[in-house]
Amino acid sequence: MAEEHAPEHAQAPSVPALTRLLQESFPNAVLGHHQQHGDETVVIARAGMLEVFGFLKNDSRCRFNLMIDATAVDHLPRQPRFEVVYHLKSIPLKHRIRLKVPIEDGAAEVDSIAGLWVAADWYERECFDMYGIRFKGHPNLKRLLMYEGFEGHPLRKDYPKGQAQPLVDMRPVKERYSYGDFYKPVAQPAKN
Amino acid sequence: MGMKFPSGESYLTTKLDAVINWSRKFSLFQYPFVTACCGMEFMAVYGAHYDGARFGSEIPRFTPRQADLLFVVGTVNHKMAPILKRVYEQMAEPKWVVAFGACASSGGFYQNYAAVAGIDRIVPVDVYIAGCPPRPEAVLDGIIELQRLIQDKGPRGTAGMNPRQTKDPLVLSRE
Numbered sequence: 521m522a523e524e525h526a527p528e529h530a531q532a533p534s535v536p537a538l539t540r541l542l543q544e545s546f547p548n549a550v551l552g553h554h555q556q557h558g559d560e561t562v563v564i565a566r567a568g569m570l571e572v573f574g575f576l577k578n579d580s581r582c583r584f585n586l587m588i589d590a591t592a593v594d595h596l597p598r599q600p601r602f603e604v605v606y607h608l609k610s611i612p613l614k615h616r617i618r619l620k621v622p623i624e625d626g627a628a629e630v631d632s633i634a635g636l637w638v639a640a641d642w643y644e645r646e647c648f649d650m651y652g653i654r655f656k657g658h659p660n661l662k663r664l665l666m667y668e669g670f671e672g673h674p675l676r677k678d679y680p681k682g683q684a685q686p687l688v689d690m691r692p693v694k695e696r697y698s699y700g701d702f703y704k705p706v707a708q709p710a711k712n
Numbered sequence: 713m714g715m716k717f718p719s720g721e722s723y724l725t726t727k728l729d730a731v732i733n734w735s736r737k738f739s740l741f742q743y744p745f746v747t748a749c750c751g752m753e754f755m756a757v758y759g760a761h762y763d764g765a766r767f768g769s770e771i772p773r774f775t776p777r778q779a780d781l782l783f784v785v786g787t788v789n790h791k792m793a794p795i796l797k798r799v800y801e802q803m804a805e806p807k808w809v810v811a812f813g814a815c816a817s818s819g820g821f822y823q824n825y826a827a828v829a830g831i832d833r834i835v836p837v838d839v840y841i842a843g844c845p846p847r848p849e850a851v852l853d854g855i856i857e858l859q860r861l862i863q864d865k866g867p868r869g870t871a872g873m874n875p876r877q878t879k880d881p882l883v884l885s886r887e
Contacts (some may be wrong), residue, residue, distance in 0.1 A: 685830075
């Protein structure tokens with residue numbers, strides 16, 4: 521998400537309540553924050569993330585009982601390369617928050633929140649499948665969408681676009697269209 | 713009536729072929745291999761308003777052993793490709809394949825690591841129905857086209873390929 525600045529108002533933009541709560545409770549873990557159109561985003565350091573998530577789930581001022589989404593972004597060539605993004609929602613208190621955890625390429629590992637929200641189990645498996653980010657403490661970290669034998673992590677920016685890894689032999693078909701260099705149809709056997 | 717042609721056909725056998733093909737085209741048992749959104753249109757076609765059953769394909773068979781028409785409806789991924797191939801191989805002769813929708817015909821709008829660019833890379837196809845999803849009228853047109861194909865060419869007319877001219881193992885296995 522682009523770090524856009526809110527338009528200048530007459531009064532100084534105030535830090536919203538949840539962000540301030542997190543900044544006061546975990547001053548070392550919060551690396552940054554931004555907000556736009558009523559939503560709040562807090563950037564968390566990887567080191568203390570489990571405490572932050574536990575606090576968000578259990579504290580009576582937060583009570584985030586629903587994990588909406590857990591995904592990742594690949595910012596290659598910018599460093600830190602990956603950013604794991606979580607969306608949480610509180611049903612009793614009716615507020616939402618977005619948390620981002622930046623991680624580097626060589627150490628693409630974060631703590632798993634599947635112990636706190638069971639829904640995170642499959643979201644983290646999808647993240648692992650698509651980006652190769654490992655989740656420490658995940659009960660069953662294996663590929664979710666791609667098949668056994670698929671090599672690589674397809675949503676990384678350095679995975680060749682359109683590169684397929686077929687499981688069955690492809691029959692020879694007449695290639696009527698040129699896809700340019702975007703999509704590479706798999707190599708075909710010589711026509712009979 | 714007793715005149716024999718070089719290929720072994722005679723008036724009686726051609727008439728017999730015509731009758732058999734007529735009965736085959738009006739009793740298609742479809743196997744709906746539905747994977748994605750085109751399935752909605754498939755359901756609409758075989759529902760009451762557009763009624764695919766008036767063309768003879770009354771009951772879907774959810775086992776390939778009892779089906780003769782493989783409707784591949786929706787996107788087929790590389791993960792699904794071996795399953796599609798196995799289902800096709802499990803069907804007994806005579807069998808036909810209809811590629812229903814843009815994804816099954818050519819990969820649709822997907823040009824990525826996951827989707828197969830058309831199921832004719834996996835199985836031989838007889839009729840392609842284009843559309844995303846195709847209108848039910850287009851599907852009925854495809855079924856009628858298939859029936860015309862069955863009547864004229866019979867079970868050997870797969871995708872216009874003469875078994876004597878191709879080395880494709882999937883077509884040769886139909887000999």
